[in-house]
Amino acid sequence: MNRFIPLILLAAAILAFATVFLVILPAGEIRSAAAAPDLKPYTGTELRGRATYVDLGCVYCHSQQPRAPEQAPDVERGWGRPSTASDYAYDTPHLLGTMRTGPDLLNIGARMPSRAWHLTHLYQPRAIHPTSIMPSYPFLFETKTNAGPDDVVVQLPDQYRLADGVVVARTEALDLVDYLLSLDRTYPAANPELRDNGYSPDRGANQ
């Protein structure tokens, strides 16, 4: 065994073995299932907004994967039912996330359907939650002396209002909000076996 070729071959074989179990078999299982029937593909503006969500790195603080009631109180917090793989059929890149420095956003569109709220929150999160540590995104907005007929003006409390002029949303901000509003997986779950049911007493066996 203390030889070059067997070492290389065995090392490669072990990785291939792991790849079968971690990549190929789950891929077969997940991709053979169709998208959830009530899940709509993203529209053009939603996709542009999603690209902004991706390139600003929102995923580093916000997950998009509510957990089961057996594991965590996500449902009680209004974050939605436990998601299944079929809820993500149109997601590329995936945005499941690994942190909840901010709340889960998979159903933010259902939970917070106001465009005005989102624009204010993106422009200055502390205008809504004084203790928030979310970054403000002033570069998604511009200031004008007077709003034009097509401009969407951001509503701000006195503290953050400009002395002369208004804050209006750029296209990026409007697209991003369109994407956030599209995040709504409140329809009934499809393929409930395509999620980790390891916390339920029957391990999901009866689903």
Add this chain to the structure above:
Amino acid sequence: MVFTIGTLVLVSFAVSLVALVVLIWAISRSQMRFTQADARTIFEAEERGEVLDDPSTRPEQTDSPQGRGGDSLVPANCRRLILFIFATATLWLVVGSTYGLIASLKLHLPDWLNGSAPLTFGRMRAIHLNLVIYGWLSLGLMGLALWLIPTIFATQLRLPALAFVGAIILNLAVGAGAWAISTGWTDGLEWLEIPWQIDIFIALAVFLFVIPLMVTAWHRQVKHIYVTGWYYLGAMVWFPVLFIVANIPNLHVGAQQATVNWWFAHNVLGLWLTPLGVGAAYYLLPRIIGKPIYSYSLSLVGFWALALFYSQVGIHHLIGGPVPTWVVTLSVVQSIMMFVPVIAVAINQHPLWLGNLGAFRASIPLRFVAIGALMYTAASFQGSLEALRAMNSITHFTHYTVGHAHLGAYAFVTFVLFGGIYYVMPRLVGRVWPLASFIVAHWWLVVVGFTIYFVSLTLGGWLQGQAMLDPARDWMESMELTIPYLTGRSVGGSLMVLGHFAFAVNMVAILVGRGAERKAGSGLLEAEVAARPGQ
């Protein structure tokens, strides 16, 4: 789904276990012929007194390595190559950790530096990760490999020109990757942010390192492949496969892409940074102390068990998520099995330096490697426990995980690399480090800084997780209570970055030709190289 869960988890687990049992049987029947005498291979490959070997402060020990026949194992062109790599990796460390510090400060100063998109938290955090993983650790560890592979195999590096081109391409690609992320051009997956168009060049650079190292290993002049060589050869097979499969565009989608994402991201740690770090520690600990590894035959179990179990742990990042139960359970089980290789490595490595605490006190390079090795044990134990479902419910999605990630990538791998560079650099230039006090300052800054960093995030993350699980508490509370701990992390992080500057200043000083020279003997670096290093 009972059938799927039952069969798949069991099959994979059983195969791994059977392979391990066969391995132990083979060792016990001496099929492997891995004996304590083989542990002395490194002392036979390169003739050097078996005494405390610390060239960082002892000019007489800064000779370039020679084989038994008196031939130079790392000739001048290879020394220039390694110098270039260590110098550029240090640059990425300083830039990358500064990005990390700014990102850390932004979590408690959310309106600071918010004027433009390249400065937003989400981009700076991603740039931090990619710079330190690919620019500092991957590049720096390749530099160490270019020194270690020839010295453990007692032969000169083959095809050094390829590696030189690889080093230049990797530097350019890492810089281009950071630039791309700062402009918003990203693939959007954690650990895989650099656009695939740039990743082609990273993959090319890795091949340009792997081919010379493999060819060198093929021409080895010693009979026994020392355990460091096993880890290094394994890593060089694994990383190119991982990196290419994970980066193929338009192949993966949705929840399925998440399994690929974490198969890759955890294997970058488990099958790339870990074997390169553990392998380096297996060499540097006995080399500096001057005594062989303890219970050497155990090192085989450590290596193969790592390969079998670590390769399957990635999906513990998706516990409670939208992927099938069986694949999550499989990763949880293999995460627990990681105790086997980790304990094997611990038995190999810790008795050696714990039994030579005099050397530990005398040599800072040894301290970096020994504490790095100890933190490998700690990070792995912690990781196994975090994969348990009950504990994962608390720690997942919190800053606790960030603390854990830094225990592995920083306190383990980065510390080993610091120790390795402190040991190797003087032997490249034939001079000791010019600023001995800066080495001491570096050590204490990063040790104290990291302790503050880790304790802050571990405590804060744990409390955050408990608050998040309590339906009676508003979610906002789980975020608000972390602020003092995030501030503590910034304090610790500042000390770490300050330590990196001390390291970088010393690096510049040794590169410009300062430091006490070795006076006599063969292996002294040629004058022209000493005058213009890194060119």
